[in-house]
Amino acid sequence: xxxxxxxxxxxxxxxxxxxxxxxxxxxxxxxxxxxxxxxxxxxxxxxxxxxxxxxxxxxxxxxxxxxxxxxxxxxxxxxxxxxxxxxxxxxxxxxxxxxxxxxxxxxxxxxxxxxxxxxxxxxxxxxxxxxxxxxxxxxxxxxxxxxxxxxxxxxxxxxxxxxxxxxxxxxxxxxxxxxxxxxxxxxxxxxxxxxxxxxxxxxxxxxxxxxxxxxxxxxxxxxxxxxxxxxxxxxxxxxxxxxxxxxxxxxxxxxxxxxxxxxxxxxxxxxxxxxxxxxxxxxxxxxxxxxxxxxxxxxxxx
Amino acid sequence: xxxxxxxxxxxxxxxxxxxxxxxxxxxxxxxxxxxxxxxxxxxxxxxxxxxxxxxxxxxxxxxxxxxxxxxxxxxxxxxxxxxxxxxxxxxxxxxxxxxxxxxxxxxxxxxxxxxxxxxxxxxxxxxxxxxxxxxxxxxxxxxxxxxxxxxxxxxxxxxxxxxxxxxxxxxxxxxxxxxxxxxxxxxxxxxxxxxxxxxxxxxxxxxxxxxxxxxxxxxxxxxxxxxxxxxxxxxxxxxxxxxxxxxxxxxxxxxxxxxxxxxxxxxxxxxxxxxxxxxxxxxxxxxxxxxxxxxxxxxxxxxxxxxxxxxxxxxxxxxxxxxxxxxxxxxxxxxxxxxxxxxxxxxxxxxxxxxxxxxxxxxxxxxxxxxxxxxxxxxxxxxxxxxxxxxxxxxxxxxxxxxxxxxxxxxxxxxxxxxxxxx
Numbered sequence: 001x002x003x004x005x006x007x008x009x010x011x012x013x014x015x016x017x018x019x020x021x022x023x024x025x026x027x028x029x030x031x032x033x034x035x036x037x038x039x040x041x042x043x044x045x046x047x048x049x050x051x052x053x054x055x056x057x058x059x060x061x062x063x064x065x066x067x068x069x070x071x072x073x074x075x076x077x078x079x080x081x082x083x084x085x086x087x088x089x090x091x092x093x094x095x096x097x098x099x100x101x102x103x104x105x106x107x108x109x110x111x112x113x114x115x116x117x118x119x120x121x122x123x124x125x126x127x128x129x130x131x132x133x134x135x136x137x138x139x140x141x142x143x144x145x146x147x148x149x150x151x152x153x154x155x156x157x158x159x160x161x162x163x164x165x166x167x168x169x170x171x172x173x174x175x176x177x178x179x180x181x182x183x184x185x186x187x188x189x190x191x192x193x194x195x196x197x198x199x200x201x202x203x204x205x206x207x208x209x210x211x212x213x214x215x216x217x218x219x220x221x222x223x224x225x226x227x228x229x230x231x232x233x234x235x236x237x238x239x240x241x242x243x244x245x246x247x248x249x250x251x252x253x254x255x256x257x258x259x260x261x262x263x264x265x266x267x268x269x270x271x272x273x274x275x276x277x278x279x280x281x282x283x284x285x286x287x288x289x290x291x292x293x294x295x296x297x298x299x300x301x302x
Numbered sequence: 303x304x305x306x307x308x309x310x311x312x313x314x315x316x317x318x319x320x321x322x323x324x325x326x327x328x329x330x331x332x333x334x335x336x337x338x339x340x341x342x343x344x345x346x347x348x349x350x351x352x353x354x355x356x357x358x359x360x361x362x363x364x365x366x367x368x369x370x371x372x373x374x375x376x377x378x379x380x381x382x383x384x385x386x387x388x389x390x391x392x393x394x395x396x397x398x399x400x401x402x403x404x405x406x407x408x409x410x411x412x413x414x415x416x417x418x419x420x421x422x423x424x425x426x427x428x429x430x431x432x433x434x435x436x437x438x439x440x441x442x443x444x445x446x447x448x449x450x451x452x453x454x455x456x457x458x459x460x461x462x463x464x465x466x467x468x469x470x471x472x473x474x475x476x477x478x479x480x481x482x483x484x485x486x487x488x489x490x491x492x493x494x495x496x497x498x499x500x501x502x503x504x505x506x507x508x509x510x511x512x513x514x515x516x517x518x519x520x521x522x523x524x525x526x527x528x529x530x531x532x533x534x535x536x537x538x539x540x541x542x543x544x545x546x547x548x549x550x551x552x553x554x555x556x557x558x559x560x561x562x563x564x565x566x567x568x569x570x571x572x573x574x575x576x577x578x579x580x581x582x583x584x585x586x587x588x589x590x591x592x593x594x595x596x597x598x599x600x601x602x603x604x605x606x607x608x609x610x611x612x613x614x615x616x617x618x619x620x621x622x623x624x625x626x627x628x629x630x631x632x633x634x635x636x637x638x639x640x641x642x643x644x645x646x647x648x649x650x651x652x653x654x655x656x657x658x659x660x661x662x663x664x665x666x667x668x669x670x671x672x673x674x675x676x677x678x679x680x681x682x683x684x685x686x687x688x689x690x691x692x693x694x695x696x697x698x699x700x701x702x703x704x705x706x707x708x709x710x711x712x713x714x715x716x717x718x719x720x721x722x723x724x725x
Binding site: 051052053054055138139140157159160161162246247248249250251252262265266267268269 | 372375376379380383401404405497498499549550551552553686687689690693697698700701703704706707
C-alpha cells in the first residue's frame with residue numbers, strides 16, 4: 001500500500017528513533033525509581049498490616065481503608081480540618097494576594113521595596129513562619145495580646161481555644177501564601193495590554209468598571225492557575241499548624257498530612273499510614289481534576 | 303539513603319587511601335554516638351576524651367540532634383528504619399527500650415555481658431535495671447537518671463510559716479494562702495506541663511498514681527475508667543478554677559515552667575532534675591538559694607508517686623563495630639562516668655552509692671533528697687507502641703486542660719484508643 005510505504009522509516013530514521021529512546025531512558029528510569037516505585041510500594045503497603053513495632057507483614061485487604069473511613073474519628077476530623085483550612089485560606093490568600101498584586105502593579109518610581117515585601121514571606125521557610133506566628137499569638141508574651149491589652153481588653157488564649165487556634169493558624173497561612181498568589185497574579189497583570197485601559201478611559205469607564213470589565217476577565221487564567229497551585233498545597237497543609245499548635249488543643253488544628261506523619265513517623269504504623277496517604281492522594285487528584293475540567297470548559301468556550 | 307551515603311563515603315575514602323595508605327589508619331576504629339542537645343553533649347565530649355586517651359585505637363564522634371525526646375526519636379526512626387550504619391551508639395529515653403526491642407533496632411547485650419550480666423545489672427537502681435530489660439534481654443544500659451520533683455520556694459513558705467505539702471490538698475491550700483498574702487498578679491501557685499508534649503503524660507499519671515490508681519487494669523490491658531483517674535482530672539479542674547495554675551496551662555511546655563519559676567512567678571513547680579542547676583546558676587535566676595525539692599504529693603491517705611525519666615545507651619543493630627561499641631557503652635554506663643556526669647552536669651546517678659559520694663554531694667547537696675524521689679519513681683507504661691500510647695494520653699490531657707473535652711469524653715477516648723493499641 002502506498003500509505004504504508006510512506007510511513008516506513010529509513011535506516012537512518014530508525015537509528016535516530018532508537019537514539020531518542022536511549023537518551024530518554026535515564027530520565028524515564030529515574031522517574032520510575034523515584035516516583036512510580038514509591039507510589040506502587042505505598043499502594044501495596046496500604047493493604048497490609050505493617051507496623052515496625054510489631055513483627056509481621058500480613059495481607060488484610062481493605063481493612064485499613066475501612067477503619068479510616070468508618071471508624072477512625074480522628075482521621076475524619078483531620079479531613080474536615082483540612083477542608084476548612086482550604087475553604088478559608090485559599091480564597092483568603094486570593095483576596096489578599098490580589099490586593100498586593102494590584103498594589104505592586106502601580107507605577108511606583110522605586111519598585112524594589114514593594115517587590116521585596118512581596119517576596120519575603122514567600123521566601124521564608126514554612127516552619128519559620130509557623131514559629132513566628134506562635135510567638136505572635138503567645139498568651140503572655142505575644143504581640144497580638146500586647147495590642148489587645150493596650151486597647152484595654154482581656155487577652156484571649158489564642159492557642160488553647162479550638163476556634164481561636166484555628167483562626168490564628170488561618171491568619172498565618174494566609175499571610176504566608178498570599179505572596180505566592182500575588183506573584184502569579186502580578187505576572188498576569190503585566191500581560192494585560194495598556195491599550196485596553198486607554199480605550200476604556202476614552203469610553204468614560206470608571207476605575208471600578210475597568211477593574212471588573214477588563215482586569216478580572218483578563219486575569220482569570222492567572223487566577224485559576226494560582227488557585228490550583230494553592231489548593232494542592234493547602235491539601236498538604238502541614239508545617240504551619242505543626243509549628244504553631246502541633247495540632248492542638250487536642251486535635252482541633254490537626255490536618256490530614258499531620259495525622260499521616262504521626263501515624264507513620266511517630267507510631268511507625270506504615271500499613272495504616274500508607275492507606276491514609278493513598279486517601280489523601282485520591283482527594284488531591286479529585287480536587288485537581290475538578291479545577292482542570294473547569295478550565296478546559298472555559299478555554300473551549302472562549 | 304544508606305546506599306548513597308556508602309557511595310559517597312567510598313568515593314571520598316578511595317582517593318586518600320590510594321595516595322597514602324598507612325597501616326595506622328587501618329587500625330583506627332571510629333564510633334559515632336547520637337546525643338540530644340538537652341543531654342549535655344559538651345559533658346559527653348569530656349567523658350569521651352578520657353575514653354579515647356585510654357583506648358588509643360578508638361575515636362568517638364558525637365552527632366547532636368533534636369531538642370526534645372520526640373525530635374530525637376523522629377530522627378532515630380528515620381535512621382534506623384533505613385538500616386543506616388552511620389550511628390553505632392545512641393542515647394534513648396527511658397520510655398523507649400520496649401520499642402527498640404520490638405523493632406530490633408538495639409543489639410541485645412546479653413551475649414556481650416556474658417556470665418557477668420546479672421552482677422552488672424544488679425548494681426543499677428531497680429527502676430533502671432527493669433526499664434532496660436525487655437523480655438529477659440538487656441536492650442540498653444543506664445546513662446543517667448531523672449525524675450519529676452516538686453520544686454518549692456523556701457523563702458515564701460517560711461514567710462507564711464508553711465511546710466512543703468505532702469498531699470495535693472495541702473498543695474492547693476498552701477498555694478492559696480501564699481498567693482493571697484503576696485497579692486502579686488504575676489505569682490501563680492503551681493505549674494506542670496499541659497501542652498501536647500511528652501511531659502503532659504506525667505501530668506495525667508502522677509496524680510492518678512497518687513490517688514492509688516493503676517494504668518493497667520485486669521488482664522494487663524489499660525483501663526483509665528477509674529475513680530482515681532477522674533480524681534486526677536478533677537484535681538486540675540479545681541486548681542485551675544482556684545487560679546492556682548496559670549490560665550494557659552494547656553500551652554505550658556516543660557521549659558516554660560523553668561523560666562517562670564526562675565523569674566519568681568511560681569511557688570511550686572512539677573519539674574525534672576535539670577532545672578535545679580539553672581535555678582542556682584543562671585544569671586537571670588531570681589530564686590538562687592531559695593529553692594528546694596520534695597517528692598511530688600499524693601492524695602491524702604495514698605502513696606505519692608513520680609514519673610522517672612533518664613537516658614539509656616544502646617548499640618545500634620546496624621552498627622559495623624558492635625564489639626567496640628559495646629566497650630564504649632560499658633564505660634559510659636559505669637559508676638565512674640555516673641560520678642563525672644553528676645559533678646559536671648548535675649545528672650542524677652543511676653547507682654545508689656554515687657548519691658552518697660562526698661565529691662558529688664559537695665557540688666549537689668540536693669542529691670541527698672533527690673535519691674529518695676528517684677527510688678519511689680514509677681515507669682510510664684511499657685509498650686513497644688509507647689509513642690502512640692503517649693500521644694493518646696497527652697492529646698486528651700491537652701484538650702481537657704484547654705477545656706475542650708470533659709473528663710468523661712477524655713476517659714472514653716483514651717480507653718477506646720488504648721484498647722486498639724494493646725489489642
